[in-house]
Amino acid sequence: MDHYSLVKDCLKGKPSAQKQLYELFASPMLNVCYRYTKSMADAEDVLQEGFVKVFRHLHQFKFEGELGGWIRRIMVTTAINYLKKNARYQTDLLFPDDHLHVVNNEQHPEIKMQARELANLIRQLPPGYQTIFNLYAVEGFNHVEIGKMLGIRESTSRSQYARARALLIQWIEQKNNDNKISAYAK
Amino acid sequence: MQNNFEKQVSSKMEELDLVPSAPVWEKIELQIRRKKDRRRIFFWIPLALVLTGAITWLSINNISSTSNAEQVRMNEEETKTQMNASQGKSSNNQDGHTVIDVPGDLNAEKHVAEKKSDVKQFKEASMEGSIKKEKSSQGSQGKLGSASSVKTRIETNGIVENNQRKKEVVSINDDASIPKNRRQVQGKNDQVSSVRVEVTIEDSSGSIADSVARDSIVLADVPGINNVVGEKAILLAKAKKSKWEFGITAGAGISGEGKGIRLGTNENLDFQNVGSFPTVNSNTNGSVTNNQVHFNLGVLIKKQLNSRFEFISGIGYHYYSSKRKVGNYISQDTITPGGALVSGYYQNYGVQTKEVTNSYHMLSIPVLLSWKVSQKLPVHLQFGFAYQRLIASDVYQFDKQTVIYFKDHGSLNQNQLMANLNVGYTFKMNRTSLFVGPSLQFGLTTVNPRENKSLYALGVQAQLFFNK
Structure with a gap:
């Protein structure tokens, strides 16, 4: 069934179509x-809340873009x-300026690890960094858009991203070195 | 711009393949169904209100009918007693009617007719004499309560002019000659030996309306029966069934949205972030909404419940609006906090602020009780509820977390329960009645859940009813 028919059937309230839509997008979503949260339970909570919104607002989808998008x-x-509502994420979402790092945007280490490993590294970033990193590096939003989404200045988003990136690169390089050492030991 | 590192991360993340656990879908399904159930509840609320109104009306009517039946029985007894005492013969005929023979020199023109439809017939029959129209008296109305309908049969020399279901028959026999000018009407009959007046009370629900008795006709000078039969006819005539009246309504005034009714002007108290950047945890509540125009149009139906109460319902269109200030406009496709995709939004700050109008278009089903405050003055107090369905909107909602103003029809509460209060004076005209007075509406449910705001409206309401 194509997306058009699927959406139409969902709008008619057909349970089978609703389940089909969920099964189609549950995994990628x-x-x-998972990338925005700190635990699988939180990720599933967001997924659940998100899908409820999807079904509630499906009538607003005008087929002008990809349904998945x-x-x-x-x-x-x-x-x-x-993240904003949840107390566990609140403090770090204030984007503190006390973790200053020397930022080098020219660093491009090769990422040799598995997707899950990288995702877990991203999830180890402080929530503020994690969110901005995901929005910029994975979702492809620019800093103006991120600033508006999070209610922060564009410059704040830019500097927070640079710090998140530097921290992640540091961890990736460390991981790469550890892998090299363990491979050498073997 | 993304460079090599970001591309690698993005590409790796696409490889991620996680599967949610089974309970996730079950919870989603549960929430979707619950939402539908809530919608059903909102659908049933107005029906329940209508049913409640109907049951109340039936209860009131049953009480009135009972007292009315007793009143009629007492009148009947009284009639019999008086007639027997004045040497008349009284008997019950085969179909259970009470027949009273009144001796004397009664002319045909001295008999009773009633009922709008029969009046013409009766007049055409050249029933000259002292037929007079009599307005209903408050006392007799009060006594009868709310009997349902009265029909009269007039039988002259066996010619039945109107045949209806009957509970009670008053028959007047007379040997007097019919004047010549009546022969033409009576046709073959040269003489009228008896005139029967049958008064029928239909034992169904109904009540006495003010207008009911206006066509009551009674002979004032029928010797011996005026005080009994004639009076009784008036009483019974007043027990005519109250019918639905149709009308139109229109109103205009001011409306607004808020946690309460705000009559003052906008002082922009909450709009404190103009010209500065808010922080992510900004506690601003968005700009204050100003009162704007409200108007409504609709059709109504009305039914008299008893001498003081009327039931009113109908369907109508309501327009509510308000104004608020917003900041910079950002033209950009955005997903709203409610999950809707919008082409742009307003910020809560900016060098130049702009006023935007919020408008709500509602379909309304009111269920009102109208109470006649005074017996002497036609002043009515109407109170009740209205179920309203949001059919269209153009509303900028404020989101605290993202600190933006955006339009999202879907995240507004589509179903509203409004409380209504109207006070007004009723002008009675020939075949219409006009109710005019101030009105107040306020939402018992929030229309904008994000800002916890309800609608309210103040204005003048007019209702024009057409009496049949």
Whole structure:
């Protein structure tokens, strides 16, 4: 069934179509939610909340873009709102300026690790860094858009991203070195 | 711009393949169904209100009918007693009607007719004499309560002019001759030996309306029966069934949205971030909304419940609006906090602020009770509820977390329960009645859940009812 028919059937309230839509996008959307949160339980909470919004607002989808893209944006927004609402993420979302690092945007280390490993590294970033890194590096938003989404200045978003990137590169390089050492030991 | 590192990260993230656990879908499904159930509840609320109104009306009516039946029985007894005492013969005929024979020199023109439809017939029959129209008296109305309908049969020399279901028959026999000018009407009959006046009370629900008795006709000078039969006819005539009246309504005034009714002007108290950048945890509540125009149009139906209460319902269109200030406009496709995709939004700050109009278009089903405050003055107090369905909107909602103003029809509460209060004076005209007075509406449910705001409206309401 194509997306058009699927959406129409969902709008008619057919349970089978609703489940089909969920099964089609559940896995890729969980990947999105997983990157923004600190635990699988939180990721599933965001996924659940996001899909409820999807079904509630499906009538607003005008087929002007990809259905997957539309659902993904809802998931991202839901994840950001979840982080803002959830006390566990609150303090770090204030984007403190006390972790200053020397930033070198020219560093491009090769990422040799598995997707899950990289995702877990991203999730180890402080929530503020994690969110901005995901929005910029993975979702492809620019800093003006991120600033508006998070209610912060563009310059804040830019500097926070640079710090997040530097921290992640540091961890990736460390991981690469560890892998080299363990391979050498073997 | 993304460089090599970002591309690598993005590409790796696409490889991520996680599968949600089974309970996730179950929870989603549960929430979707619950939402539908809530919608159903909102659908049933107005029906429940209508049913409640109907049951109340039936209860009131049953009480009135009972007292009315007793009143009629007492009148009947009284009639019999008086007639027997004045040497008349009284008997019950086969179909259970009470027949009273009144001796004396009664002319045909001295008999009773009633009922709008029969009046013409009766007049055409050249029933000259002292037929007079009599307005209903408050006392008799009060006694009868709310009997349902009265029909009269007039039988002259066996010619039945109107045949209806009956509970009670008053028959007047007379040997007097019919004047010549009546022969033409009576046709073959040269003489009228008896005139029967049958008064029928239909034992169904109904009540006495003010207008009911205006066509009551009674002979004032029928010797011996004026005080009994004639009076009784008036009483019974007043027990005519109250019918639905149709009308139109229109109103205009001011409306607004808020946690309460705000009558003052906008002082922009909450709009404090103009010209500065808010922080992510800004506690601003968005700009204050100003009152704007409200108007409504609709059709109504009305039914008299008893001498003081009327039931009113109908369907109408309501327009509510308000104004608020917003900041810079950002033209950019954005997913709203509610999950809707919008082409742009306003910020809560900016060098130049702009006023935007929020408008709500509602379909309304009111369920009102109208109470006649005074017996002497036609002043009515109307109170009740209205179920309203949001059919269209052009509303900028404020989101605290993202600190933006955006339009999202879907995230507004589509179903509203409004409380209504109207006070007004009723002008009675020939075949219409006009109710005019101030009105107040306020939302019992929030229309904008994001800002916890309800609608309200103040204005003047007019209702024009057409009496049949």
